[in-house]
Amino acid sequence: MFSQEFMRNALLAGTFVALACGVSGWFVVLRGQVFAGDALSHVAFPGALAAAAAGVDERIGLFVATVAVGAAIGALGRGVLARGPAASAGSSPADDTAIGTVFTFILGLGVFFLARVSTSSAGGSGIAGAHTLFGSIFGLTAGEARLAAAIALAATALTVAIGRPLLFASVAPDVAAARGVPTRLLGIGFVALLGVVAAEATQVVGALLLLGLLAAPAAAAHRLARGPFAAIALAGGLAVAAMWGGLALAYAIPALPPSTAIVTIAVGIYYASTALA
Amino acid sequence: MPADAAHPTLSWNVAHDVAQVLEYHFMVNALLAGSVVAVMAGLVGWLMVLRREAFAGHTLSMMAFPGASAAALAGVPAAWGFFLFCAAGATAIGRLSGPGRRASWSEQSAGIGAVQALALAVGFLFVSLYGGVLGDLESLLFGDLLGVGDGELLLLAAVAAGTLAVLAVLGRPLLFASVDADVAAARGVPVRALSLAFLLLLGLAVAATSQITGVLLVFALLVAPAASAQALTARPLASLVLTVALGLAVVWLGLGIAYFSVYPAGFFIATVSFVLYVLARVIAFARGGTRRDRQPADAPARPAGVIA
Numbered sequence: 001m002f003s004q005e006f007m008r009n010a011l012l013a014g015t016f017v018a019l020a021c022g023v024s025g026w027f028v029v030l031r032g033q034v035f036a037g038d039a040l041s042h043v044a045f046p047g048a049l050a051a052a053a054a055g056v057d058e059r060i061g062l063f064v065a066t067v068a069v070g071a072a073i074g075a076l077g078r079g080v081l082a083r084g085p086a087a088s089a090g091s092s093p094a095d096d097t098a099i100g101t102v103f104t105f106i107l108g109l110g111v112f113f114l115a116r117v118s119t120s121s122a123g124g125s126g127i128a129g130a131h132t133l134f135g136s137i138f139g140l141t142a143g144e145a146r147l148a149a150a151i152a153l154a155a156t157a158l159t160v161a162i163g164r165p166l167l168f169a170s171v172a173p174d175v176a177a178a179r180g181v182p183t184r185l186l187g188i189g190f191v192a193l194l195g196v197v198a199a200e201a202t203q204v205v206g207a208l209l210l211l212g213l214l215a216a217p218a219a220a221a222h223r224l225a226r227g228p229f230a231a232i233a234l235a236g237g238l239a240v241a242a243m244w245g246g247l248a249l250a251y252a253i254p255a256l257p258p259s260t261a262i263v264t265i266a267v268g269i270y271y272a273s274t275a276l277a
Numbered sequence: 278m279p280a281d282a283a284h285p286t287l288s289w290n291v292a293h294d295v296a297q298v299l300e301y302h303f304m305v306n307a308l309l310a311g312s313v314v315a316v317m318a319g320l321v322g323w324l325m326v327l328r329r330e331a332f333a334g335h336t337l338s339m340m341a342f343p344g345a346s347a348a349a350l351a352g353v354p355a356a357w358g359f360f361l362f363c364a365a366g367a368t369a370i371g372r373l374s375g376p377g378r379r380a381s382w383s384e385q386s387a388g389i390g391a392v393q394a395l396a397l398a399v400g401f402l403f404v405s406l407y408g409g410v411l412g413d414l415e416s417l418l419f420g421d422l423l424g425v426g427d428g429e430l431l432l433l434a435a436v437a438a439g440t441l442a443v444l445a446v447l448g449r450p451l452l453f454a455s456v457d458a459d460v461a462a463a464r465g466v467p468v469r470a471l472s473l474a475f476l477l478l479l480g481l482a483v484a485a486t487s488q489i490t491g492v493l494l495v496f497a498l499l500v501a502p503a504a505s506a507q508a509l510t511a512r513p514l515a516s517l518v519l520t521v522a523l524g525l526a527v528v529w530l531g532l533g534i535a536y537f538s539v540y541p542a543g544f545f546i547a548t549v550s551f552v553l554y555v556l557a558r559v560i561a562f563a564r565g566g567t568r569r570d571r572q573p574a575d576a577p578a579r580p581a582g583v584i585a
Contacts, residue, residue, distance in 0.1 A: 032383035034390045035332040042493070097504040100331040101554050104496035108547025111494070115540045134401050208339075209401065212394030219387035257405045263398035270391045 001251050009145035010137045010258070014243040016152035017204045018213055018262075020197045022239030024159045025218035026232045027190060031170045034215050035096050036073050039103035040195055041210035043069045044202040046110030053116045062199040069106065070195030073099060074188030135206030135259045137247070148200055155196050156236070166190055167228055205259045212263030213239055220273035242266035298536050303425075307542075310425045310433050311532055314489045315498055315524035317437040320444060321482035322499035323520045324475065326507055328455045331500055332386055333370050333476060336393040337483045338495040340366040343400030344484075350407045356432065359487070363480030366392060371473035429488065436485050440478055451475060452513070489528075494543045498524055501550035505557035523553055 001007055028037045047065020048058045140148065159166075169176040169183040177183045201210045217238035225231035246262030253261075298304050325334050340362040348358030373388040425433075444451075454461040454468045462468045486495040506519035531546030538545070 029383055029387045032386060034383070034386040035335070038332070038335070038390060038393070096329060096331040097326050097500055100335060100496045100500045101504055101551060104494055104501065105547050105551035107493045108497065108544045108551070111491075111541050111544040111547070115544070206401075208342075208397045209394060211390045212398060215387045215390030216394060219384070219391060222384070222387070255406060257401055260398040260402040260405075263394050267391045267395040267398070270388075274388075 001248065005142065006138050006140070007247070007251060009140045009142055010247055011244070013140055013145040013148040013152075014137055014204055014247055014262075015240055016149040016156070017197075017201050018239040018243035019236045020152040020156045020159070021201050021210070021213040022217045022221075022236035023156050023232055024190075024194055024197050025214040025239070026221055026235040027159065027163075027166060027170065028194065028214060029218045029222055030167075031190075033191070033194075034211070035099055036070075036191060037194060037198070037214050038211050039073065039099050040066050040070055040191075040198040041202065041207050041214070042103055043106045044198055044207040044210075046106050046113060047199075048202075048207075049110050049113035049117060053113045059199070059203070062202055063196065065106075066195035066199040066202075067192050068195070069103070070191040070193075070198075071188055072102075074191035134208060134257070135202065135204050137204045137258050138250075140203070144203070148203060151196065152200050155193060155200065158193055159190075160232075162186065162189065163229075163232070205262055209259045209263045212266045213242065216263075216266040216270040217242060220270045223273045224276065238269050239266065242269060294533075294537075298533060304532075304536060306425045306427065306430055307532055308529065310430050311489055311528035312525055313430075313433050313437045314486050315502075315528045316521050317440055317482050318486045318495070318498040319502050319521040319524035320517065321440065321479055322524075323503040323506070323517055324444075324451065324455060325479055326500060326503040327452075328475070330476075330479070331496075332389050334479055334483060334499055335496065336370065336389050336396075337363050337366050337476070337480045338487055338492050338499075339393050339400075340396050340480065341484055341487045341492045343396045343403060346400045346403035346407060350403050356429075356484070356488075359484040360481065362396065363484045364477060366396060367476035367480040368473070371469075371476050425488070433485055433488065436481060440481050440485075443474075443478060447471065447474060490546055491543050494547050497543075497547040497550040498527065501554045502527060505550075505554045508554075508557045508561040523550075527553065 002011075025037070028034055043065050044062050047061040047063075049061070050065070051058050051061025054061075165176070165181050166186050168179075169181050169186045173183050197214075198210055201213060205213055218235045220238055221231045221235035225234045242265040243262055245265045247258055249261040249265070250256050250258035299308075322334070325331060341359045344358035344360070344362030345355040346358070347362065348355045351358075369392045370389055373385050373392075450461070450466050451471050451474075453464075454466050454471045458468050483495050483499065486498050490497055502523035503516075503520045505523055506516040509519060510516045527546055527550040531549045532542055534545045534549075535542035
């Protein structure tokens, strides 16, 4: 299995992207932002299509769209993101309808760009669209894999670096704000960071399946581990395990797409954790 | 598509433009189907926004993808797969808040996310097993409004009539349970059964809406009109009526513009509904910005205007 170059590339990129997803996903679940993360993963698709329509590298469109929308959600969002007992008390956020409306519009723009791409340059757009939606981890080149791993590693490091104040701001926003923690800035910064992770993971598992890596291992870690830092490590570990298991399974069964295998294992881990705890 | 329908021209004579749109059977069908769906999605969406189940609704809309691809694989009509997977998804989401314990919001949304991810992963597996369905994938995700036949129109109308009938029966206890679940449970209202029943209705509404707008754009009819209406008025009945009116306006305007353009209808429907939503939020902000500030952050949910 390791003698194949595409497999080595997939493992390299997949490991670090899964790690980034697991670690940032733990904060996503803690802060009740799963829907925001979902919205980010979906706007990756219009971003890539817009880039294709404009004739620039798809990845630029991915990053611009997810980071911009992430920052916008962070800046506009009230209940979930900046203040209130939403995250700790587990009450539902008031702005999930706002998220839903905004990302539906952006997906509408995606339809527009899809029409533009398919009318201007015939052929290939359907394939590109499918790759963006569902990922193409076995199609990564060595350079792409190294770049993806580096960006994902940087995003993980950044999340861990802001981990302590972010945890404080998520669990007790009012106390944190009173202690001088910039909770609002942290909220915006975290969602923007999530945008980077979403854009990176889109290339691996695809825009539609990102949620599996982001939410499922993290939710399992929330159930299984007690201390926050043990839980963060567990979330990262479970995500990486799902990635390795999925890649191996997809390699063994050619009919099985790697994205499906990875996400199925991640969700399986989540359901196993609900049975355990 | 008839030959001259390919190059329709927009004039300043509105009556002539409307007559031109209505000249073609496919366009009349599209408008009728869109209207049926707008009414149904408006009413169900209004309750969904009130119950803050937008994420659940979005996840149910994603169920259409494995549903349609499984139906393609099994060789049965796509609508069967839609409805079957929506029902399965609604049941899976309903089970997340198990008996005896109320799952917290973040826990519940993580569970919903897991359900969604699994459904999409399975759908992708079906697509790759089926092979060569990618061309239809886009019309599934983004809708193919202009291909609604007479049979589909009848099915949509029947589904909508059934949903509205169930809503009429369940409406009062459902509203009670949505506004204050604890008090409703104490009064003997079967909150959990109602919540599962509503998710199933939501699944039906989503599956019907996705026939028009596509899976990815159902919120244009399901959330945006309801959110706009609830931002504009706090009175339940008024906002309900306004929701339906806005939904119809979105469909008619979106389809009308799409007829005169080369771009897909879904884009225009999403854009019109977003513009209406932004307008509603601006009006609500200009009118009642101070009213919200007086509301404590953790006040109990008001019957409507929860997002105002």
